[in-house]
Amino acid sequence: MNIILPCQNLKEKDLRIENGILYLGYGYSFQNVMYNLTYFMKGKNYCYYCKRTIPRNKITMDHMYPRSTGGPTIPQNLIPSCKRCNSEKSDMTFAQYQTYLNLSSFSERKSYLSTITSLKEGIKNMGMFEIPNEWITPVKTSEIHTNIDFANISETKFQKVKSYYKTYHGFQVPMILDRNLYSLDGFYVLFVAKSSDISYVPAIVLDNVEIRIGRN
Template sequence: MNISLPAKNLRTKNFLIKDGILYLRYGQSFEDVIYAVTYYMKGRRRCYYCKKQFSRDKITMDHMYPRDTGGPTIPQNLVPACKSCNGKKSNMTYNQFLAFSALTTAEEKRAYRLSVNAFKEGLRSIGMFEIPNTWITPIKVSEIHTRIDFANISEKKYRQQKEYYEKYHQFQRPIVLDRNLYSLDGFYVLFVAKSCELKYVPAIVLDNVEIRRSSSEV
């Protein structure tokens, strides 16, 4: 799939877009780059939900399909939101939050939140994500390249992913890969997949994103 990007060539201190491709430096944080691109396109002043204006430091990034049931960090899944709206929306999807916001009593809202969480647990128990199916492609584990920073490996994060997989037989989120199948997000998922000797993992392949292997290439 392609992520949404500004149409013109752009070079900022955070990212480079050339001929429709977003380039990252090898060691760059994917999340930082995507946030910078998203703020560039969607602004960093107005909350997407309440439409009010805020100073830049009061704006956060909301995942419309939340992280906890698979929502990826890509511009079409992100909107700038004030801390209050982001907090109220919490782990609901955009559509769930609209329905929730239309409710008037605290009792109704509490019941709705419980039903959302029950629904999520149901999805997990059958190994489903709550994102469009068209975003996901199964990719062979052996074909994925990792950007590894051994100094930063966290045993705790690895264990969390492993426990999640053992409980649900599914990962919390698909792995996110660039067009050459370099991992952008999901390092620990890949680690767990390898340790469980899985052949395939669910992935979101970004056909218009590329990690630059050396500074001379672009």
Template structure:
């Protein structure tokens, strides 16, 4: 897939900061990378840090956060296509709700109705996790053999922490990964190191990935 880049910066070379530049319509990220930070910065560059996507109100920069439109809980990737500036209130209200559910939530007028809806949604969420898996990002993902994923840091046991445990529990409960791994155009791993470690440990040969065709890691 192609990630959103600022259209007006696509001609020639544009240096975003010391770790990112756009060259020939490709986002080049210097190694070592902090992928999430890079994507946040890129998103603010394109979508601003003022107006909330959900309530449309304007805020000072420190009151704006980034929300995953398709929640991470349902495989939503941390890329500009899926990130939207949101005020703290909207972001925390939306939590892990998919957009149609959040719209429904907003249409309810009393606090009682809203809190009931939130607790009902958590039941629905378990059902969605079990039966629909990564359906909400299915157009973006493909399967890839872990052997063909390039990682040039050592996956040490430090990757077997809290996050690892969460991935393990989710996999055990639902039988699939919660989030796709993210690769650059040359199959270099950008996001999902812990998930890859888990796959290796458990003899899982294929993992869901999103390949960012217009992103490249440079050294």
């Protein structure tokens, strides 16, 4: 799939956009680049939920499909929002939150939230994500490249991903890969898969993104 990018060519210190392709340069942080591109395209002083104008330093970024059920940090899943809306929306998807907002009474909202909680547990138990199926491609672990510094690996994060896999027989988030299958996000998924002889991992392959680190 392609991520949404600004239409014009751009050149910043850690990225370059040329003819609809995003090239990530040395020192990039994938998450920061995605946040900055989203603010660039959607603005940084407006909450998309309550429609209020927000001071620039008070704005947050909401994942429309939440991280907890696989929502990726890419512009089509990000929306600037105020802290209040972001925390009220919590783990709901964009659509679930719209339904929630249309319920008027406290008891209706409470019962809707408990339905949502069991729905999410069901999705996790099936080893699935709560994101559009067409975003996901199974990719062979042996074909994925990384340039992660193994000295910086966190044992805690590794164990967290591993124990999630043991419980749900699936991963909480898909990996995000560039068009040459270089890892952009979700490295621990790959690491756990490799250490447990899992041959395929779910991934979002970004056909219009390319890492340029150490390569010409």
